[in-house]
Amino acid sequence: MTEAATGGTDGAPQFPDGAAVRVKALMPPGHVRTPAYLRGKRGIVERRLGPFPSPEQLAYNLPAERLPLYRVRFTMAEVWGPAAERPDDTLDAEIYGPWLLPED
């Protein structure tokens, strides 16, 4: 796999705390831990959580590569648009590096 596909070699983080990121808007079938409601949404790295084995491989009892995991903070306005109950309430979720893109 290329570095871009794995989100960094051996779980090394590619985004610093506070980085703006966007969740990839992919819709594959199968076991992934990125909630659909956050796909395509822009957030900020709240903190880096270190490397964790890939759930997509663990799910099938395969040897799992280590991926960087991030807590990403989204505003309700970003996630739900005008339907947000209150725009500046926030939503934090853990997202693995391969599901994140840098965002300006």
Add this chain to the structure above:
Amino acid sequence: MDRFDGKSWHDMGGGEGGALTDLPPDHDFALWEKRVDALMVLMTSKGHFSVDGLRRVLEDMGPRAFETMSYYERWMAAVNQNLVEAGLYTTTELGERMERVARRGGTYGLAADPRSTDRD
């Protein structure tokens, strides 16, 4: 019927749901349910499968299972699937043992009792 767009039924965030009022009172779990939970914890801690393996099978069971089976019934199905995949026993072995267990008696207490004598 909606066409599948890649979003799995278990991925519930943002969907519709009923009110969270008049919640049922808390309850203890039955012994067989605690045993399912214990098997899950022990067999994953021994490395035979992972919590993601459990989740993968639960997800593949589909929304009907979520509505029609209890939490630990679904867990039992998923633990079994992972153990078979890990090669710890075969499906035929399971079937034969289930038949033997069911012959011991019509209640969980009788069927699970290690002092019960299997009838051949």
Add this chain to the structure above:
Amino acid sequence: MPHDHHDHDDHFHHEGISPSGHPYRADDDTPLTYWQTMEIAVRELLVEKGHVTAAEIAAQIDRMDARSPANGAAVVARAWTDPAFREHLLADGSAATREMGFDIGPMHLLAVENTPGVHNVIVCTLCSCYPRNLLGLPPDWYKSRAYRSRLVREPRRVLSEFGLTLPADTTIRVHDSTADMRYVVIPERPAGTEDWDADRLAALVTRDSMIGTGLPRPAA
């Protein structure tokens, strides 16, 4: 058709305690289901093949039964009364709670603190992730479609259904347990408890206050 165990059953039913010390439960006397049959069969196969022992299973159930929101309440009360522990808990929740005897195992604990103006609440939209080392097994509503679907979209409305209405200028932070972290909320210490010790404070800490769907009991 030997049935010599019936005598024992009658005896133990009378006592209400099994040989392993567990109380008998009502499900012992209800008709055997397919999935119960499978549980017995799988457990027996695993024991016979040497993958697990009956003693390990009993010990694991004892560990599970020993976990209750009292664990979390002890952690919260200590964080309220011991500033160094609070710092440790916020910096490394897994280690801080392990030191108190509440091992989270392979998962990682992240404690999120309510402050004036910020309220935290926890959900798992993808399954039922829960800080079992601190709170025991999750309540049914935590695993329900309603909670998992709605909390991330309309937390204020959901919290109001739990009887919790927050000030309009309070920011709500919803935490979706999507991966390897488990979360516990450190609620705000109730007013009027300045001279209380940790044991007395722990009695005010409810399970729901550590999920974020409630607040601690007020000082009486």
